Amino acid sequence: MHNDVIQNILVANTITQYFPISFHNKRKKRYFAKTFNSMAEMDYKAEIARLKQEKHAVVLAHYYQNDDIQDIADYLGDSLKLSQTALQTDAEIIVFCGVHFMAETAKILSPHKKVLLPVMNAGCRMADTITKADLQAYKAEHPDTKIITYVNTTAEIKALSDCICTSTNGLKIINYYLEQGEKILYTPDQNLGKYAMRLLGKEFEVWNGCCPIHHFAQASKVLKQKELHPNALVISHPECQLDILELSDFVGSTAELLSFVGKSDATEFIVCTEKGVLHPMKKQNPDKQFYLGCPSFVCHDMKLTSLEDVYNCLSNETNEIFVDESVRKNAVKALDKMLEITKL
Ligand code: 13P
Ligand code: SF4
Numbered sequence: 001m002h003n004d005v006i007q008n009i010l011v012a013n014t015i016t017q018y019f020p021i022s023f024h025n026k027r028k029k030r031y032f033a034k035t036f037n038s039m040a041e042m043d044y045k046a047e048i049a050r051l052k053q054e055k056h057a058v059v060l061a062h063y064y065q066n067d068d069i070q071d072i073a074d075y076l077g078d079s080l081k082l083s084q085t086a087l088q089t090d091a092e093i094i095v096f097c098g099v100h101f102m103a104e105t106a107k108i109l110s111p112h113k114k115v116l117l118p119v120m121n122a123g124c125r126m127a128d129t130i131t132k133a134d135l136q137a138y139k140a141e142h143p144d145t146k147i148i149t150y151v152n153t154t155a156e157i158k159a160l161s162d163c164i165c166t167s168t169n170g171l172k173i174i175n176y177y178l179e180q181g182e183k184i185l186y187t188p189d190q191n192l193g194k195y196a197m198r199l200l201g202k203e204f205e206v207w208n209g210c211c212p213i214h215h216f217a218q219a220s221k222v223l224k225q226k227e228l229h230p231n232a233l234v235i236s237h238p239e240c241q242l243d244i245l246e247l248s249d250f251v252g253s254t255a256e257l258l259s260f261v262g263k264s265d266a267t268e269f270i271v272c273t274e275k276g277v278l279h280p281m282k283k284q285n286p287d288k289q290f291y292l293g294c295p296s297f298v299c300h301d302m303k304l305t306s307l308e309d310v311y312n313c314l315s316n317e318t319n320e321i322f323v324d325e326s327v328r329k330n331a332v333k334a335l336d337k338m339l340e341i342t343k344l
Contacts (some may be wrong), residue, residue: 013107037049044307045072051314057093058086062102063254064302069097069310076280078255079105080166081216083335086110095314096321099124099301107321108331115321118309126239127150129209130188134268135160138185145183148174149334152211153188155323158328161187163337167238167253171196176341178202184325187334191215192238194244213274213299214239219247221294225270229291234266235260236293240272244293248272261285274299303327 045068052059052074060082061073070076075085079102086094086106086266093114094102102118103117111228135157149161150170159166165173174196177184187192188209197203212299214237222234233249236255245251250260254277261269261281271278272293281290322329 002243003011044311047309048072048307048314052312055093055314055317056313057095057099058089058091059095059097059314060106061097062099062259062276062302064096064279064299065273065305066276066303067279068307069305070276070279072307072310073097074298078253079279080168080253081255082106083109083151083166084339086113086115089338091111092315093317095310097287097305097310098122099299100321101126101127102246103321104323105137105151105335107323108155108328109335111323111325111328115316116313116317116318117321118306119304120319122304124152124211124301125213126150126209126211127157130157130207132156132160135187141295142183142185146177147185148177149187150189150192151338155331158334161329161331161334163341164334165338166280168255169338169342170238171199172344173338174204175200175202175216176344178204178234185201189239191241191245192243195238195251198242199262200237204259209250211239213297214272215241215286216314217241217244217272217294217296219243221296222270223271225291225293227268229268229289231266231290232291233264233266234270234272234293237273257281258284261290271297273297274302276302298305309324 027316049236058074059072060075061069063078082102083105087109092104095116096106098119100117100121103115107115114186130153147161148163148165149157150162151166163173165275170192174186184204187207190206190210192207193206217240234247235250236244236248238251252260254273257277258280262284267290270291270293275292
């Protein structure tokens with residue numbers, strides 16, 4: 001073999017792998033600079049739009065996503081709206097800009113569609129607060145108790161549940177079972193569970209989990225904002241603790257908070273949920289002012305996704321979500337039950 005060729009093989013797998021060893025360093029530098037610039041300048045929005053058409057794909061995004069991701073989404077919504085959209089869309093590929101359980105829910109409802117999650121390790125800290133083994137042990141001890149599970153859980157937990165709920169329909173679903181005289185366990189969010197008990201005036205069992213982003217937000221920080229903006233209404237997500245919910249003027253899911261600020265005569269709002277929701281609030285209500293209730297309302301997992309990640313996963317069709325069929329079959333029953341009760 002010619003010496004030059006051997007040398008070229010030897011430098012493969014290094015940063016210089018595409019260049020012969022004799023390639024002049026200056027030219028090499030210029031080439032890398034050019035490649036890097038053109039990648040940085042790549043119009044991800046236009047490329048994603050082109051790929052969506054070419055591949056018959058849709059992008060779904062949760063309100064907690066980065067602003068630029070929300071802006072390219074075909075459907076933007078809360079957990080409930082996004083699950084319904086995943087079920088209804090006739091697209092062949094769903095790119096789910098959210099966290100793992102959301103993409104998994106889309107796959108459970110639409111098993112024949114390709115569901116992609118741009119960042120595979122975007123997880124949900126609340127979903128981590130309940131394990132399959134713990135729930136199985138509980139069920140073995142309480143065989144007559146109906147398990148109502150918040151959507152922020154893994155497919156395995158959903159599969160062990162009787163019905164799923166979201167922050168939009170949680171109260172309705174819990175009340176539906178209580179009115180039928182059922183004993184229930186609500187998992188895993190203790191805060192939504194305690195809030196439902198307070199509003200319904202009924203007792204039931206609640207798992208000890210929570211979303212740390214909402215759970216550890218401090219009421220003192222919200223009150224400080226109230227001092228700074230005395231005319232502002234406090235609006236909160238039910239994953240916050242009762243001390244914040246009690247001082248709130250309105251409590252609801254992300255979609256309900258958005259709808260509330262649109263309809264309200266008030267012009268200032270202190271928002272107690274993940275800061276991403278401020279983006280659609282400001283966009284839809286340019287004359288109103290929004291302040292984050294506590295600086296800690298940032299879900300880092302939700303913020304992991306970039307336009308480049310969306311482009312890469314759609315372009316290469318990587319990061320596909322799979323759910324074991326036996327798990328899916330049971331999980332879909334619990335999700336169908338939710339969609340059925342929601343329609344009542
Ligand atoms: P929503 O159900 O209001 O969309 O909330 C999802 C979530 O992850 C809240 O932390
Ligand atoms: Fe999960 Fe909390 Fe992030 Fe929502 S905000 S995705 S519940 S960790």
